[in-house]
Amino acid sequence: MRTTRAVPLLLATLLAATACGAQVERSTAETVTVPRCAQPVPYRAPERAVAYEAGSADKLFALGLGEKVRGYVMPPANPPVEESPWAADYAATEKLSTDLLNRELVVDAGADLVVAGWRSGFSDERGITPELLDRLGIGSFMHTETCWNYPGFPERVAPLEGLYEDMHRLGAIFRVPERADDVVAGMQARVAAVTDAAPRLDPPPSVFLYDSGTDRPNTAGNQVPPNDIITLAGGRNVLDDVDGRWTDVGWETVVERQPEIIMILDYGDQSAEQKIDYLTSLPQLRSVPAIANRNFFVLDYNEGISGPRNIDGLERFGAYLREFRR
Structure with missing residues (x-):
């Protein structure tokens, strides 16, 4: 040393x-x-x-x-x-x-x-x-x-x-x-500026984060930054009861929890647009409100992993939720 x-x-x-x-x-x-x-x-x-x-x-x-x-x-x-x-x-x-x-x-x-x-x-x-x-x-x-x-x-x-x-x-x-x-x-x-301006909808808009995956989607539990980004902006992570970081769930869980918004983590070989196209093509997701209403929010990879850009992601998602209408 x-x-x-x-x-x-x-x-x-x-x-x-x-x-x-x-x-x-x-x-x-x-x-x-x-x-x-x-x-x-x-x-x-x-x-x-x-x-x-x-x-x-x-x-x-x-x-x-x-x-x-x-x-x-x-x-x-x-x-x-x-x-x-x-x-x-x-x-x-x-x-x-x-x-x-x-x-x-x-x-x-x-x-x-x-x-x-x-x-x-x-x-x-x-x-x-x-x-x-x-x-x-x-x-x-x-x-x-x-x-x-x-x-x-x-x-x-x-x-x-x-x-x-x-x-x-x-x-x-x-x-x-x-x-x-x-x-x-x-x-x-x-x-603080984001949380002060957050919409007070009851219940809060429900959000599912889609990272990747076909047989089983990879998503965010309660121990990664997107959980806080969603919550502080005024929403609710539908997987906030999962005590973990990045985790796989079944598509049936997504259908069961009926998210109103799908947050797309943008990175890797698939673009955000390709991920959205894939999700909207799945017959089993047709009853999910986020799919039916095409409510998607794209979160940059470096806004989703621990780092200063988490605050950028929070500000952007906060602005998105302030315009969200059921």
Whole structure:
């Protein structure tokens, strides 16, 4: 691991309360202790971070940390980085791979921190876990939203609260806590504006998210950002009783729950239009109000995974619901 200079005394004695009640503990002169999920971990100030997917890179770029990012890994399903609000930061940063995260890539890059999610970047099956990186002397940071079933140190936080938590934690790790406070305050103000303007329909418009799948559709449970986007904008995720992240259900469940709106997650080989065409072609869905009335909302992939663009998705869906009529 790269040896870093001692942090200033003010930061060395930092004690910051975070969004979900966890705390950044007092650090030594060289490290600051920050939760990785529910596990307290000491971090040196990173200089060569590697980010997996746009959600990770966007968080770092939103904090003004482009110079501390060694590179990013962007699987091909992710929409083009040129569409990001931080396109200039991506252009100035090396794309290390268009494959999945792996140990060799991280080591070859000389990374001193890897930012990813549990089972969304980090994976036992692929042989790259925080524990492995600890043994290699490489730091790791996991998106709080993915921590709900992290082995040994689970942490359950509402997805958008997890986004705020991540910004605070990354701010502490990179020694820019005041910058993180400002970024989070800006996000919270935007969220408050949406919730204040949300329609108060009774019952709330019911929404089914369609990710992909033919035999069984993949959708959003209550532990991923779209659940919060739907709820805060004034709707209800028809799968909000599913205690999980991305999950498969049967088409009969979609019919049974009669969603009034279908939210399309836009990514991958199928365009949003192709996904809509597929759904409207299924005879078994003809009785679903969203299909009969062609009520579709397209959510960009990077608005649906944990990252600053969740707020963009919330604002857009909030505007959509304000125009929704039964």
